[in-house]
Amino acid sequence: xxxxxxxxxxxxxxxxxxxxxxxxxxxxxxxxxxxxxxxxxxxxxxxxxxxxxxxxxxxxxxxxxxxxxxxxxxxxxxxxxxxxxxxxxxxxxxxxxxxxxxxxxxxxxxxxxxxxxxxxxxxxxxxxxxxxxxxxxxxxxxxxxxxxxxxxxxxxxxxxxxxxxxxxxxxxxxxxxxxxxxxxxxxxxxxxxxxxxxxxxxxxxxxxxxxxxxxxxxxxxxxxxxxxxxxxxxxxxxxxxxxxxxxxxxxxxxxxxxxxxxxxxxxxxxxxxxxxxxxxxxxxxxxxxxxxxxxxxxxxxxxxxxxxxxxxxxxx
Amino acid sequence: xxxxxxxxxxxxxxxxxxxxxxxxxxxxxxxxxxxxxxxxxxxxxxxxxxxxxxxxxxxxxxxxxxxxxxxxxxxxxxxxxxxxxxxxxxxxxxxxxxxxxxxxxxxxxxxxxxxxxxxxxxxxxxxxxxxxxxxxxxxxxxxxxxxxxxxxxxxxxxxxxxxxxxxxxxxxxxxxxxxxxxxxxxxxxxxxxxxxxxxxxxxxxxxxxxxxxxxxxxxxxxxxxxxxxxxxxxxxxxxxxxxxxxxxxxxxxxxxxxxxxxxxxxxxxxxxxxxxxxxxxxxxxxxxxxxxxxxxxxxxxxxxxxxxxxxxxxxxxxxxxxxxxxxxxxxxxxxxxxxxxxxxxxxxxxxxxxxxxxxxxxxxxxxxxxxxxxxxxxxxxxxxxxxxxxxxx
Numbered sequence: 001x002x003x004x005x006x007x008x009x010x011x012x013x014x015x016x017x018x019x020x021x022x023x024x025x026x027x028x029x030x031x032x033x034x035x036x037x038x039x040x041x042x043x044x045x046x047x048x049x050x051x052x053x054x055x056x057x058x059x060x061x062x063x064x065x066x067x068x069x070x071x072x073x074x075x076x077x078x079x080x081x082x083x084x085x086x087x088x089x090x091x092x093x094x095x096x097x098x099x100x101x102x103x104x105x106x107x108x109x110x111x112x113x114x115x116x117x118x119x120x121x122x123x124x125x126x127x128x129x130x131x132x133x134x135x136x137x138x139x140x141x142x143x144x145x146x147x148x149x150x151x152x153x154x155x156x157x158x159x160x161x162x163x164x165x166x167x168x169x170x171x172x173x174x175x176x177x178x179x180x181x182x183x184x185x186x187x188x189x190x191x192x193x194x195x196x197x198x199x200x201x202x203x204x205x206x207x208x209x210x211x212x213x214x215x216x217x218x219x220x221x222x223x224x225x226x227x228x229x230x231x232x233x234x235x236x237x238x239x240x241x242x243x244x245x246x247x248x249x250x251x252x253x254x255x256x257x258x259x260x261x262x263x264x265x266x267x268x269x270x271x272x273x274x275x276x277x278x279x280x281x282x283x284x285x286x287x288x289x290x291x292x293x294x295x296x297x298x299x300x301x302x303x304x305x306x307x308x309x310x311x312x313x314x315x316x
Numbered sequence: 317x318x319x320x321x322x323x324x325x326x327x328x329x330x331x332x333x334x335x336x337x338x339x340x341x342x343x344x345x346x347x348x349x350x351x352x353x354x355x356x357x358x359x360x361x362x363x364x365x366x367x368x369x370x371x372x373x374x375x376x377x378x379x380x381x382x383x384x385x386x387x388x389x390x391x392x393x394x395x396x397x398x399x400x401x402x403x404x405x406x407x408x409x410x411x412x413x414x415x416x417x418x419x420x421x422x423x424x425x426x427x428x429x430x431x432x433x434x435x436x437x438x439x440x441x442x443x444x445x446x447x448x449x450x451x452x453x454x455x456x457x458x459x460x461x462x463x464x465x466x467x468x469x470x471x472x473x474x475x476x477x478x479x480x481x482x483x484x485x486x487x488x489x490x491x492x493x494x495x496x497x498x499x500x501x502x503x504x505x506x507x508x509x510x511x512x513x514x515x516x517x518x519x520x521x522x523x524x525x526x527x528x529x530x531x532x533x534x535x536x537x538x539x540x541x542x543x544x545x546x547x548x549x550x551x552x553x554x555x556x557x558x559x560x561x562x563x564x565x566x567x568x569x570x571x572x573x574x575x576x577x578x579x580x581x582x583x584x585x586x587x588x589x590x591x592x593x594x595x596x597x598x599x600x601x602x603x604x605x606x607x608x609x610x611x612x613x614x615x616x617x618x619x620x621x622x623x624x625x626x627x628x629x630x631x632x633x634x635x636x637x638x639x640x641x642x643x644x645x646x647x648x649x650x651x652x653x654x655x656x657x658x659x660x661x662x663x664x665x666x667x668x669x670x671x672x673x674x675x676x677x678x679x680x681x682x683x684x685x686x687x688x689x690x691x692x693x694x695x696x697x698x699x700x701x702x703x704x705x706x707x708x709x
Binding site (some may be wrong): 031046050209 | 533554565567568570624626643649653680
């Protein structure tokens, strides 16, 4: 679970409607692109949304038939515009000032390779769309063919997953009902980090500040830093497991979150329960892999030979 | 406020007078010329009333071709056409110019259909004036005599039907405005109907080449204004204003007028080419009690003014000993970024942690960062941000 660092005190305008709300980070705005349908179902308003839940209404009416998706590079795109007819079946980046589609920059796509959960990399001709709960499918925009499938096994339904851009070649899948978060490399289809936030209605990755921003049905904005909170230790382990008198051994322990994600940068406090032998350090810091190391010196006095227990603690 | 105001003139009671006591003769609608009667028509379908506003550099004045209601005692339901000419400094009428154009009070030399079918009239390059007419009259955009709105013989014109990528929707409804730059042979046409775009062509006198489009994020477009050989402005529903770099086909600036309210009918805009400022004629409904004109003439610098400094939001783990950036945004009322701008930052005393600097600067998107160093012991600090916006800055 990632650390929640902010909850807004303001409420978002609008109302809870899962079918007509979109949230994307727009890098040129350094803010979020947020839309919702009014209660009458006639008007989809476009807002610039700040992290503190301040909003600016950019337009009363996002063009009917326009759907929102994410673009590599931190932009927002639209697709499926129904009028004028010459623009159907194209993906359009939106204008950096108005948030409206720049339709002269439309890129055609083939087939049903994308939807409002997709991340599109126009340069690499990829539309990355949740295919089912366990697979993300990248299709070629140009001809609709499958470029690759990425099996992540997040589970659940593809209709609960959104794909957002992180940095060049990297994306993140955000799953609304479980709050699962999966960072991945879409060039190599490798998992980089699996973690979680609280379940949400909408979420976006802020690629400028490296945080996840969510909106839930309470219409509050929450911000999560990409710092997994510790949940449990794996270990400590001793190598060799049974060192001899006068000997020594490597100690290590891994600190992980509830999704098994490594927790980096935390200070681990080491203790010997029976005071047999000695530790090199009483604290050491976890690395990027969540592992902290230490060194155990075996007893030199024959009277101290016996079982010893190493305990570790971390202040959360 | 989102644009920097320079001054605000109004209510412009001199825009029209009530002649209930003047007893206008029914035969020639209104005499004497400048004591004409009544008000702008409330219009129907947006064709009538006060619908155009442009700066005419030859006279250094704002021109308002308009359609007026006749006083009911003269001709119930009747209307007449004419010009109002306003001084760009005072907003007062320049009656000597109005008279020289023979524009008021009765039917001027031009056809009333010229007025009724004119969707847009704007000054372009070389101080020439161009109109866009509805399909009933013509699908062309052409140069006109600003005093009559009659086409000038041998003047510049184009049949929009020859333009590549000209939207079919505009053929039926007509676009809402056009900017003609004869100097560089550019044409920009703006229309809300279905398309909601401003489209740009170059080489329009030869073989027109479609350059692209900028989006117009509003249901209704009220007016466009030519600034120079690079930029024009668009006024939209909701008081939104957009500055467009038509040579590079990109939106340059997006903002909103202050104090937009339900009594506003339209925001007509003109670029004062001599003084380099945006003039906005805010057409409001008449005072419901007195019937007095409530229109105002407003002048703005074409730059944004800060309206909101957002609360600082941490973007790193809130832990003892951590270096924690807090982000903020400084924006105008339409969300336009205000940057670069210096923000003062301070911690309430006594503070446990420390700020790396007491100042921060808004940058891309109006966002800035305040750097905070948390103390090594657990505690709580309160961060205060402040932006000082001085009037007239």
